[in-house]
Amino acid sequence: MIELKDVSKTFTLHNQGSAVIEVISNVSFAVAPGECVALTGASGAGKSTLMRMIYGNYLTQAGEIRIGGLDIVRSEPRDIIKLRRDVLGYVSQFLRVVPRVPTLDVVAEPLRALGVPAGDAQDRASALLTQLNIPERLWPLSPTTFSGGEQQRVNIARGFAHTYPAMLLDEPTASLDAANREVVLSLIEDAKARGAAIIGIFHDAAARARVCDREIDVSRFTPGMAA
Amino acid sequence: MTDQAYNFAYLDEQTKRMIRRAILKGLAIPGYQVPFASREMPMPYGWGTGGVQVSAAVLTPEDTFKVIDQGADDTTNAVSIRTFFQRTAGVATTTSTSDATVIQTRHRIPEEALSEGQILVYQVPIPEPLRFLEPRESETRKMHSLEEYGLMHVKLYEDISRHGHIATSYAYPVKVEGRYVMDPSPIPKFDNPKLGDMAAIQLFGAGREQRIYALPPYTQVVSLDFEDHPFEASKADHPCGMCGATDSYLDELIIDDAGGRMFVCSDTDYCEARQAAGHKGKDAA
Amino acid sequence: MTPLLSVQGITKRYGAHIGCADVSFDLYPGEVMGIVGESGSGKSTLLNCMAGHLTPDAGQVVFDTRTDGPRDTITMSEPERRMLGRTDWAFVHQHARDGLRMGVSAGGNVGERLMAVGERHYGDIRAKATDWLGRVEIDASRVDDRPTTFSGGMQQRLQIARNLVTGPRLVFMDEPTGGLDVSVQARLLDLLRGLVRDMGLSAIIVTHDLAVVRLLADRLMVMKSGRVVEAGLTDQVLDDPQHAYSQLLVSSVLQV
Numbered sequence: 001m002i003e004l005k006d007v008s009k010t011f012t013l014h015n016q017g018s019a020v021i022e023v024i025s026n027v028s029f030a031v032a033p034g035e036c037v038a039l040t041g042a043s044g045a046g047k048s049t050l051m052r053m054i055y056g057n058y059l060t061q062a063g064e065i066r067i068g069g070l071d072i073v074r075s076e077p078r079d080i081i082k083l084r085r086d087v088l089g090y091v092s093q094f095l096r097v098v099p100r101v102p103t104l105d106v107v108a109e110p111l112r113a114l115g116v117p118a119g120d121a122q123d124r125a126s127a128l129l130t131q132l133n134i135p136e137r138l139w140p141l142s143p144t145t146f147s148g149g150e151q152q153r154v155n156i157a158r159g160f161a162h163t164y165p166a167m168l169l170d171e172p173t174a175s176l177d178a179a180n181r182e183v184v185l186s187l188i189e190d191a192k193a194r195g196a197a198i199i200g201i202f203h204d205a206a207a208r209a210r211v212c213d214r215e216i217d218v219s220r221f222t223p224g225m226a227a
Numbered sequence: 228m229t230d231q232a233y234n235f236a237y238l239d240e241q242t243k244r245m246i247r248r249a250i251l252k253g254l255a256i257p258g259y260q261v262p263f264a265s266r267e268m269p270m271p272y273g274w275g276t277g278g279v280q281v282s283a284a285v286l287t288p289e290d291t292f293k294v295i296d297q298g299a300d301d302t303t304n305a306v307s308i309r310t311f312f313q314r315t316a317g318v319a320t321t322t323s324t325s326d327a328t329v330i331q332t333r334h335r336i337p338e339e340a341l342s343e344g345q346i347l348v349y350q351v352p353i354p355e356p357l358r359f360l361e362p363r364e365s366e367t368r369k370m371h372s373l374e375e376y377g378l379m380h381v382k383l384y385e386d387i388s389r390h391g392h393i394a395t396s397y398a399y400p401v402k403v404e405g406r407y408v409m410d411p412s413p414i415p416k417f418d419n420p421k422l423g424d425m426a427a428i429q430l431f432g433a434g435r436e437q438r439i440y441a442l443p444p445y446t447q448v449v450s451l452d453f454e455d456h457p458f459e460a461s462k463a464d465h466p467c468g469m470c471g472a473t474d475s476y477l478d479e480l481i482i483d484d485a486g487g488r489m490f491v492c493s494d495t496d497y498c499e500a501r502q503a504a505g506h507k508g509k510d511a512a
Numbered sequence: 513m514t515p516l517l518s519v520q521g522i523t524k525r526y527g528a529h530i531g532c533a534d535v536s537f538d539l540y541p542g543e544v545m546g547i548v549g550e551s552g553s554g555k556s557t558l559l560n561c562m563a564g565h566l567t568p569d570a571g572q573v574v575f576d577t578r579t580d581g582p583r584d585t586i587t588m589s590e591p592e593r594r595m596l597g598r599t600d601w602a603f604v605h606q607h608a609r610d611g612l613r614m615g616v617s618a619g620g621n622v623g624e625r626l627m628a629v630g631e632r633h634y635g636d637i638r639a640k641a642t643d644w645l646g647r648v649e650i651d652a653s654r655v656d657d658r659p660t661t662f663s664g665g666m667q668q669r670l671q672i673a674r675n676l677v678t679g680p681r682l683v684f685m686d687e688p689t690g691g692l693d694v695s696v697q698a699r700l701l702d703l704l705r706g707l708v709r710d711m712g713l714s715a716i717i718v719t720h721d722l723a724v725v726r727l728l729a730d731r732l733m734v735m736k737s738g739r740v741v742e743a744g745l746t747d748q749v750l751d752d753p754q755h756a757y758s759q760l761l762v763s764s765v766l767q768v
Binding site (some may be wrong): 006011012013014015052056058059077078080081090098099100101112199 | 695701726744748
Binding site for chain 2 (some may be wrong): 623624625626632634637655656
């Protein structure tokens with residue numbers, strides 16, 4: 001489902017003497033449907049960078065990244081947008097939304113973008129918000145004013161609203177209490193069970209052990225960091 | 228007798244030729260505003276300089292000339308213009324609609340139907356019907372040339388939204404032969420139905436604005452409206468106090484300090500002719 | 513799939529000065545593209561060339577018309593282009609005053625495009641206008657008020673309603689949130705996002721506000737000195753800019 005072949009990335013800092021920083025080189029691995037793979041490595045090893053490359057958020061200089069057959073390194077923006085809408089979900093560490101939009105609509109939006117009627121999308125959003133213990137009185141409010149943990153849960157609800165065949169999870173259990181952590185882990189298990197290919201970053205070793213089938217140490221691909 | 232100090236009908240022949248060319252072009256493209264080099268006339272703008280120039284260009288020594296102002300032959304403006312052409316062209320003048328061959332008018336169409344061979348000359352203050360919504364002349368010209376007339380209906384829309392009905396009661400816009408939207412000059416909308424299919428030639432002159440436009444005989448003229456707010460030619464709901472006519476456009480006159488009023492025909496010739504034929508209204512002496 | 517708009521080699525010079533040079537891109541149905549750059553970078557010139565307000569010195573702006581398929585709008589006749597301008601195209605000006613008739617009621621402003629395409633039933637026009645006021649969150653009771661009595665945000669929303677009432681397929685926007693309070697901007701952005709999604713609109717948005725494009729645009733073009741220096745997915749260009757100027761632009765934004 002997700003396949004990386006000889007993937008490399010450099011940053012060129014034009015405004016700092018055109019310094020070229022090599023961050024990832026020659027990554028190759030694949031994730032099958034129903035499989036969950038953890039990216040590991042020390043902070044700064046490039047886990048989030050690699051994940052952003054897979055999402056198309058960072059430009060990849062060399063290699064292939066195939067998701068459901070589409071090589072996103074060589075795709076038109078509109079194909080990547082379609083991929084993100086239909087196939088590839090991403091739960092980042094930070095919630096980025098239009099201010100003043102109600103939480104319920106924020107969560108329902110990925111479904112609305114797919115053309116799901118407003119009522120059905122909101123039903124699904126309500127169910128997820130309930131599951132993640134966001135009190136109903138907060139639903140009509142914008143999540144921009146919520147606490148960090150609440151924002152994280154809204155972000156997760158949004159990420160799981162649509163049943164994506166491929167998912168990227170960046171620290172999904174960080175800053176969650178035990179009960180909510182349990183909900184998130186079960187959401188991941190459900191996604192795996194329905195056949196989603198998942199790549200995740202988990203600092204939480206117990207969580208990682210529970211949902212991940214394999215681990216990939218990203219430091220191996222980081223020039224200058226390999227042991 | 229013609230005043231020998233002037234060329235026939237005041238204007239020089241070259242100027243009259245120029246104006247006739249504009250008139251012919253106007254007749255060829257009904258409703259289209261033809262620019263012309265309007266001359267200074269011995270009267271202020273707003274007193275009919277456009278109409279006077281058109282009349283001067285079409286008058287021949289054999290014509291019989293009539294001038295009406297708001298339907299009346301005896302107001303200052305009407306009398307002055309009539310005298311002007313009496314003196315400069317020596318043409319016969321009349322107050323009788325049917326006897327006249329050229330009728331210059333301000334703000335009315337005579338009640339009596341005009342016939343072939345007659346010419347009706349309108350004085351026009353603002354020839355551009357789109358002016359009040361779109362002040363740029365360059366833009367209104369483009370709108371005419373591209374037939375973009377949505378804006379005209381915006382004005383009627385505004386009328387209905389503000390007054391519950393189309394409150395425009397004079398200078399009511401019309402569409403000519405399905406093509407040009409035209410300002411019929413400030414005639415009451417009661418007169419609008421007479422514009423269409425008229426046997427006489429209708430010429431419109433705007434002196435200050437330097438535009439001439441025209442309707443040849445038997446031209447199709449349709450007043451703009453909405454399907455659910457159709458055009459209505461309205462008048463005061465009274466008979467004429469002097470001649471009893473129920474089919475003519477009426478002026479309201481205040482006749483005493485107690486607010487007493489009467490309604491009389493605005494077309495003086497029509498009213499007098501009816502009275503002469505024995506018709507009598509309730510206020511007639 | 514046929515692009516809705518295919519821009520090829522658009523160049524506009526002002527004497528020796530370059531307005532924009534050799535700009536090409538395809539815009540597909542439902543796509544929203546942002547154009548960013550500093551003042552004088554040529555983004556407004558480009559927008560005006562595409563929308564038919566300026567005639568470019570070179571290039572084509574091919575639009576996929578409903579009836580005749582792809583047509584170059586630069587070489588089509590003026591009546592045809594103006595007809596597009598009030599049916600399939602819409603243009604949202606930065607200053608609502610430039611896009612509204614300030615002496616005409618809100619209902620008349622929205623109804624104008626309907627009347628321009630031949631609607632002649634007052635009741636229907638008014639009903640549609642009122643419906644659109646609701647969709648842009650203006651109370652129906654304001655339908656007969658003139659825009660001079662509206663706040664800046666309301667005027668901008670009225671301008672949007674006036675533009676979208678005929679169901680256009682392509683909307684050009686020139687700094688649509690410029691000059692508005694931040695809170696009013698947010699509401700407008702959310703409204704635009706919803707309309708774009710629900711109507712399947714394509715849009716080209718010129719702005720210098722990177723937050724606006726991040727929230728509205730799928731794709732981004734960065735312009736400098738009349739040329740496109742970088743183009744791509746909006747979040748990719750903003751988060752991993754490749755060109756020196758894009759990097760400078762992104763790093764110049766204050767973080768809040």
